[in-house]
Structures are given as structure tokens and as C-alpha cells.
Amino acid sequence: MKPAIAVTTGDPFGVGPEVALKAAREPAVLEVCRPLLIGDRQHLRGVALGLPGATVGDPAAWPEVSKSPFGWGSKQGDDILVESWPSGPAIHDMADRPEPPSSPGPSAAGGRSSVMYVKQAVGLVRSGAAAAVVTAPLSKEAMRLANVRYPGHTELLADLCGLEPDEVAMLFLTRELKVALVTVHLGLKDAIASLSSALVESKLRLIHSEHRRLFGGDPRIAVCALNPHAGEGGLFGAEERDILRPAVEAALGTGLNVAGPFPADTLFVRAARGEFDVVLALYHDQATIAVKARSFGSGVNMTLGLPFVRTSVDHGTAYDIAGKGIADHGSMVEAILLAARLAGGSPERGTPRGPGGSRPLRSS
Structure with missing residues (x-):
């Protein structure tokens, strides 16, 4: 069975949900893994239905791995992953119902939700329910508004794994x-x-x-x-x-x-x-x-030193274009593909394809 890759949807009010939903339907992604999107199902459905045309379809039809926030890869969750979700994308519903801010930009609600999704992804991968973690962008300012005192993903992930910030390193990869x-x-x-x-x-x-x-x-x-x-x-x-x-x-x-x-x-x-x-x-x-x-x-960001594979996109929350259906999901596709290759030990591991590679990236 293809590996399950835990994909956080990032700040709910940035472009993270859009790029995660789009990438999860890409044939190249579905060839190598089962993307498990972590976020609020209701919010993700709203984002999906707001995209032009039938870009990703209705996520309501996707399998739901668990409704329980912070299930931390329970035995029930493992059973669902292994037995009832053979292929395609699925959603891990955090049911956090984030409240939209009055104007586009960082918010405490967005900060709380994005950190919650990361914690859940780490729990799933450390339990063995997922093979790797891929993260959509979060906002450092939104984290601060939510009283979450980490400078960013790298430091948050290190702490969740019991590591000091100096024991991990950020690595950017391109072709x-x-x-x-x-x-x-x-x-x-x-x-x-x-x-x-x-x-x-x-x-x-x-x-x-x-x-x-x-x-x-x-x-x-x-x-x-x-x-x-x-x-x-x-x-x-x-x-x-x-x-x-x-x-x-x-x-x-x-x-x-x-x-x-x-x-x-x-x-x-x-x-x-x-x-x-x-x-x-x-x-x-x-x-x-x-x-x-x-x-x-088309670049990918990853964290060295963690006890699991974690990759991410090379861009931020882009609040100014969130909800417009124009976010390019190429970096998210490459992040998922790299995570799947590294987690699976593929001989092709290690390099995002990007422009000039085997599949040219394109704008949405």
C-alpha cells in the first residue's frame, strides 16, 4: 500500500488549504502516496467549493480518517488508515471551526489552528499512522497573536520532538x-x-x-x-x-x-x-x-535532524490572494513528492523536479 503522508493545511485563512487541496488531487502525487489532509473539514470544503471549475471536487466525498482532535494516532486511527483507505486523498478532521478574521491577515484563530494541525501531524507520524509530514505555510505573527511562542515551524517541530533548536537545521532544495x-x-x-x-x-x-x-x-x-x-x-x-x-x-x-x-x-x-x-x-x-x-x-523546504521526514513549501501564507483560486500549488506538489520518496527510500529520492525536470510546473 502507498505510504500515507500527513499534510497540514496551514493557516486556514492563507493559501495553505487551497494548495493542499489542489496538490492532493494531482496524479503525480496519487501515484506515490495517500495524502492525508489535516484541517477543519468544513472549512476545507468551503475553500474547495470556492475554487473555479471542478478543480478538486467536493472533499465531503473524501474518506475521513478521524474526527477527534489530538487523537495522536490512536489505534482506531491506525485501523482506519490501514483497512478503510486504500488510495486517494483523505481528511483528518480537526473540527476546530476557525473563525475568519474581519480582514485578510494574521489572526489568533489562524495561529491556533495552524499549530494544532502541526501537532496532530507529528502525533500521527510518530505513532506510525503516517510515513512523513508535509506542512503548508503558517504565519509567525498569527502564532504570536495566539500566544504560541515559537519563531516558526522549525522550532515548533524541534520542541515537539524533544530537541533543541540547534539540533535541527532548515534545508532548502531545488533542482x-x-x-x-x-x-x-x-x-x-x-x-x-x-x-x-x-x-x-x-x-x-x-x-x-x-x-x-x-x-x-x-x-x-x-x-x-x-x-x-x-x-x-x-x-x-x-x-x-x-x-x-x-x-x-x-x-x-x-x-x-x-x-x-x-x-x-x-x-x-x-x-x-x-x-x-x-x-x-x-x-x-x-x-x-x-x-x-x-x-x-518549485523549491522545497525540509527540516534536518527530526526523527521523521518533514518537508514544506517554499512560500508563505499569501493572505492577499487567499480564497481567489489563483495560488500556485507547484511547491506543495514537490514537497509531497519529496516526502514520499524519502519516506519510502526511493532511489529517485532527493531532488525536486521543477522547471526543466521531468514534469514542468505551471501556474494554477
């Missing part, structure tokens, strides 16, 4: 690049202040071990510099000399294939041409600008 991050959801000043040789070295070790486990082979890792021209011998900053080079040398001493630090403006080009397997960026936008400039809408 040409794999880019991991040292720091994630921090302001630039705080991100720079948090850098240390020990932190960078620990991320290098994590990337090495997780790449071997998930993608096979010993990765060639390149480290981004922080400053222009990699500091130019200390003229433009000392972080390369004092933090990054010691981390690279320590990693080399343990047998890792690591190089750098290299100027970021040329490193991503070198990696895209095949010189390196993974780039380690130091802060959020150093990674995402390069990734999204080359493959926005």
Missing part, C-alpha cells in the same frame, strides 16, 4: 541547489551575534550525517562567508577568520568534506553548476534570496 541554514528566524543583528565556531561546526556535522541518511553519499559542503569578499583578510570583518575558518578546519579534522568560507555572491553559482552538494548559509535571507531567485514556486 540545482541544496542550501542549509545556521540561523533561521532571527533578526540579522541577532543572527550575526549568535554565530560561533561551535554552532557552525555542529550544523556541518548534522548536514553530513543527514545527507548520507536521506540522499546517500558524503556531501561536498561549502560554507558562505558573512562579509563582502569573505572579509578581504579582515578589512571588512573578522567573522571569517575568528568563527568560520576554525569551524571548517575542525570539521575537516573529523573527516568531513567541507570548504570555505567563500563569498556568497559567487558561491551559489558554483554550487548550482555542481561544484558542491550543499551550501551552508549563515542567516535566513542569505539562503532564501538565492533559492527563490532561481526556483520560486
Whole structure:
């Protein structure tokens, strides 16, 4: 039987429900897995029926795995997954009935629901009821309004698994690049202040071990510099000399294939041409600008270091276009396909297809 993939629908009032519903009906997705959408069934039905034409049909006809919020993959849930849901998409109804905000944007209700869906997905995958987790976008501001004190998905997932934030890493994947991050959801000043040789070295070790486990082979890792021209011998900053080079040398001493630090403006080009397997960026936008400039809408985000496979889209909640039926679900399709390949140990694992791949992505 094809693996069940737990797909959270994200903030109910963003584009998450739309892209999840669309992706769950894609033939390429249904060929490799059984997508289990986690959200409020009534809300998802409203979103689906508001889409132009018969894009996804009526989710009321989809199998319902469980109505019980926070069932945490109960035995009943396992039985339903195995015996009564042989193929196609299904819904895990959280029955939370989120109340729409008065105007488009972050809301406490959206924050509460999106976090609830993530918790349920983690419970299902850790119980064995699902093979992997795929997440639709949530809003950090909505989480704050709901008094949920996590900077984002990465930190929430780490905590649910009993891990510290430094024990996991965000990784962006495109057809040409794999880019991991040292720091994630921090302001630039705080991100720079948090850098240390020990932190960078620990991320290098994590990337090495997780790449071997998930993608096979010993990765060639390149480290981004922080400053222009990699500091130019200390003229433009000392972080390369004092933090990054010691981390690279320590990693080399343990047998890792690591190089750098290299100027970021040329490193991503070198990696895209095949010189390196993974780039380690130091802060959020150093990674995402390069990734999204080359493959926005087809990239995938995943978390390294978790005890299960978790992938996600490469975009945000996009409140401004939610409910209009125009959200591109290409990134969600790629996230589900990658999760299914990695969870199933497929020899094709490891690279979103994207533009120029075996199936061109298109706008909705």
C-alpha cells in the first residue's frame, strides 16, 4: 500500500488549504502516496467549493480518517488508515471551526489552528499512522497573536520532538541547489551575534550525517562567508577568520568534506553548476534570496535532524490572494513528492523536479 503522508493545511485563512487541496488531487502525487489532509473539514470544503471549475471536487466525498482532535494516532486511527483507505486523498478532521478574521491577515484563530494541525501531524507520524509530514505555510505573527511562542515551524517541530533548536537545521532544495541554514528566524543583528565556531561546526556535522541518511553519499559542503569578499583578510570583518575558518578546519579534522568560507555572491553559482552538494548559509535571507531567485514556486523546504521526514513549501501564507483560486500549488506538489520518496527510500529520492525536470510546473 502507498505510504500515507500527513499534510497540514496551514493557516486556514492563507493559501495553505487551497494548495493542499489542489496538490492532493494531482496524479503525480496519487501515484506515490495517500495524502492525508489535516484541517477543519468544513472549512476545507468551503475553500474547495470556492475554487473555479471542478478543480478538486467536493472533499465531503473524501474518506475521513478521524474526527477527534489530538487523537495522536490512536489505534482506531491506525485501523482506519490501514483497512478503510486504500488510495486517494483523505481528511483528518480537526473540527476546530476557525473563525475568519474581519480582514485578510494574521489572526489568533489562524495561529491556533495552524499549530494544532502541526501537532496532530507529528502525533500521527510518530505513532506510525503516517510515513512523513508535509506542512503548508503558517504565519509567525498569527502564532504570536495566539500566544504560541515559537519563531516558526522549525522550532515548533524541534520542541515537539524533544530537541533543541540547534539540533535541527532548515534545508532548502531545488533542482540545482541544496542550501542549509545556521540561523533561521532571527533578526540579522541577532543572527550575526549568535554565530560561533561551535554552532557552525555542529550544523556541518548534522548536514553530513543527514545527507548520507536521506540522499546517500558524503556531501561536498561549502560554507558562505558573512562579509563582502569573505572579509578581504579582515578589512571588512573578522567573522571569517575568528568563527568560520576554525569551524571548517575542525570539521575537516573529523573527516568531513567541507570548504570555505567563500563569498556568497559567487558561491551559489558554483554550487548550482555542481561544484558542491550543499551550501551552508549563515542567516535566513542569505539562503532564501538565492533559492527563490532561481526556483520560486518549485523549491522545497525540509527540516534536518527530526526523527521523521518533514518537508514544506517554499512560500508563505499569501493572505492577499487567499480564497481567489489563483495560488500556485507547484511547491506543495514537490514537497509531497519529496516526502514520499524519502519516506519510502526511493532511489529517485532527493531532488525536486521543477522547471526543466521531468514534469514542468505551471501556474494554477
